[in-house]
Structures are given as C-alpha cells and as structure tokens.
Amino acid sequence: MIRNLAEILGIGVDTFTKDSALEYIEKKRGHVVTINPEMIINANKNSEFKEIINNADLVIPDGIGVEIGLKILGHRVKRIAGIEFGKELLYNAAKSGGKVALIGAKPEVISLAKKKLESEFENLNIIYTHDGYFAQPTEIYEKLIETAPDLILVALGSPKQEMFISKIKDKLPNSIMIGLGGSFDVWSGMSKRAPLIYQKMGLEWLYRAIKEPKRFKRIFPTIPLFLLNVLVERITKK
Ligand code: UDP
Numbered sequence: 001m002i003r004n005l006a007e008i009l010g011i012g013v014d015t016f017t018k019d020s021a022l023e024y025i026e027k028k029r030g031h032v033v034t035i036n037p038e039m040i041i042n043a044n045k046n047s048e049f050k051e052i053i054n055n056a057d058l059v060i061p062d063g064i065g066v067e068i069g070l071k072i073l074g075h076r077v078k079r080i081a082g083i084e085f086g087k088e089l090l091y092n093a094a095k096s097g098g099k100v101a102l103i104g105a106k107p108e109v110i111s112l113a114k115k116k117l118e119s120e121f122e123n124l125n126i127i128y129t130h131d132g133y134f135a136q137p138t139e140i141y142e143k144l145i146e147t148a149p150d151l152i153l154v155a156l157g158s159p160k161q162e163m164f165i166s167k168i169k170d171k172l173p174n175s176i177m178i179g180l181g182g183s184f185d186v187w188s189g190m191s192k193r194a195p196l197i198y199q200k201m202g203l204e205w206l207y208r209a210i211k212e213p214k215r216f217k218r219i220f221p222t223i224p225l226f227l228l229n230v231l232v233e234r235i236t237k238k
Helices: 018-028 037-043 047-054 064-071 082-095 107-119 138-147 160-164 182-186 196-202 204-211 213-219 222-237
Strands: 005-008 009-016 030-033 057-059 100-105 123-131 153-154 176-179
Touching: 005 064, 009 047, 009 057, 018 030, 018 057, 018 082, 018 204, 030 037, 030 047, 030 064, 030 082, 037 047, 037 064, 037 222, 057 064, 057 176, 064 222, 082 100, 082 153, 082 176, 082 182, 100 138, 107 123, 107 182, 123 138, 123 153, 153 160, 153 182, 160 176, 196 204, 204 213
Parallel strands: 030 057, 030 176, 100 123, 100 153, 153 176
Antiparallel strands: 005 009
C-alpha cells in the first residue's frame, strides 16, 4: 500500500478510504493527523505546524470542509471523521490486546471516558491516562517511552496535540499516535455529538459552533477564508 496525497494549500492529505487508511496505519504505525480547514489555515501561518502535518504518517480529511476544498481542486476524497477513526483504532487495539494510552481533556472527563470505553470494548487494555492540563510534558513523555503503548490517543485540541506528538514520535516507532480534539468529551458523555442528521449532512461543525459560541467566533471566519484560498489556488494553478 502506498500513500497517494492530494495537495491543498500546501498540505498533503491522504486519499485512502477509511478501511484502507486503517489498514495502512496499522502496518506503518506513526502519527495520524485529522485535518480540518482551521488547521490548514493555521498551518499556513505557522511553518513549524505545517512541517509537522506534512511529516505525519497519515493525514485524514476530518470533515466536510476539507472534502469540499479537495473537490474544488479536482480530487474526489471522502471525509473520515477523526472521532470514528479513533474508535476503529480502539477496536483493533482491543482485538489484538494492544496497550492503549489516553492523554488530554479535564481530569474528570478522561476518567469517565476511560470507564465508558472499557465497558464498550471488551479486553481494552488502557495502561495509562493523563489529563490535558499539565505545565510540562516531561513526566508524560517518560511514562510513554517506558510503556511504549501500541495506541496513543491525544486530545489536547489543535495544534497542541500535533506538537505534543511530534516531539515524541521518533522515540515510539511502534506506536500509532493520533490527535483527536474534543473526542474524550464526547466519549465521556459530558458533551454530545451532533445529531445524526447533522453528521450525515456534513454539518457537525455548524452544530458545535451554535452550541459553543466561543467556537463559533473562532471557526466561522476560517471557513469562507479557507474556501476563498482554495478557489484562488485553483485559478492560479490552472
Ligand atoms: N484540552 C486539553 N488541554 C488544553 C486545552 C484543551 O486537554 O490545554 C482539551 C479540552 O479539554 C478538550 C480538547 O482539548 O477536551 C479539545 O478541545 P476543542 O474541542 O477545543 O478542540 P478541537 O476539537 O476544536 O480541536
């Protein structure tokens, strides 16, 4: 299996289906980025972040924005929701007896998420958790290197989670590491995922933006800006 990247505003996005992305990363191991328009805009303002994404082992299009952007540029790629991809990785880890670590979210959220996941997946082996509100990652890095989990889910929000993973990935060549944004909040039951109708229409971002006014302010200007930049890219690359 080889990667076939579609480029959008300087970011390479994998064109795998969900199943082949899973198969690919289970063999390859390494850093998985779940990319969205806001991250692409940020990466174009922050070269370190851009390099981290472009050095990742798999970049999946998390959400409708990237799917539309890629379509404008002539690539047919289906979105893969990061939160669902995370669950598939957990399922595989539970099946194979792999060790799992969860890093991120508030202490009460992560402990609830751990319990819920353990009751959902029989034989899930969560060997380490740490909340996402730490001053220094040193102690967490040491623990991860010592235990070498097969799967490390990091939910610190972006770009924190990608930065966190990039600093340790070389020391953990056999781990799959993925940044999952607010997934632990959803898995803990503390925050609800958008109703299915929003998910199916690709409007999950809109639901979350309406529910969280702070997010609305942050996300809303980036979507038109992202699409505008993509249109400019399309015109100038012809
Ligand atoms: N978070 C964290 N440490 C921080 C900041 C955020 O653990 O220093 C957690 C936060 O509690 C939430 C998650 O990161 O569970 C993702 O936040 P958000 O939904 O804003 O991220 P997005 O999905 O937009 O990337």
